[in-house]
Amino acid sequence: MPTRSTPRSSTSWLPSRHAGGRAAEQRPIDAASATAAAWHTIPSWALVARQDETLGTPVERFEARRAHSHTIEINSSHVAMISRPGAVTRLIEDAATTTAP
Numbered sequence: 279m280p281t282r283s284t285p286r287s288s289t290s291w292l293p294s295r296h297a298g299g300r301a302a303e304q305r306p307i308d309a310a311s312a313t314a315a316a317w318h319t320i321p322s323w324a325l326v327a328r329q330d331e332t333l334g335t336p337v338e339r340f341e342a343r344r345a346h347s348h349t350i351e352i353n354s355s356h357v358a359m360i361s362r363p364g365a366v367t368r369l370i371e372d373a374a375t376t377t378a379p
């Protein structure tokens with residue numbers, strides 16, 4: 279992902295000191311390595327970031343509906359795990375306790 283576009287598109291809610299590091303972490307998608315979608319057979323959870331300008335909120339909603347995911351929506355950009363860690367943590371904890379044996 280081009281470094282110049284990353285801070286504007288996917289890290290818009292973060293302080294600039296975090297944005298550059300996020301750009302360096304990005305890798306291209308390798309679609310050839312995917313053989314089957316796990317959401318066909320196991321429960322899934324999704325977080326929709328209402329201000330995501332990278333994927334776009336409509337895409338996130340579509341993917342969550344298609345996977346029949348347990349979904350929450352929050353006001354955040356693409357990097358909700360950094361700008362809204364509490365909401366992300368609660369979603370992960372919900373998934374973990376719901377699927378625990």
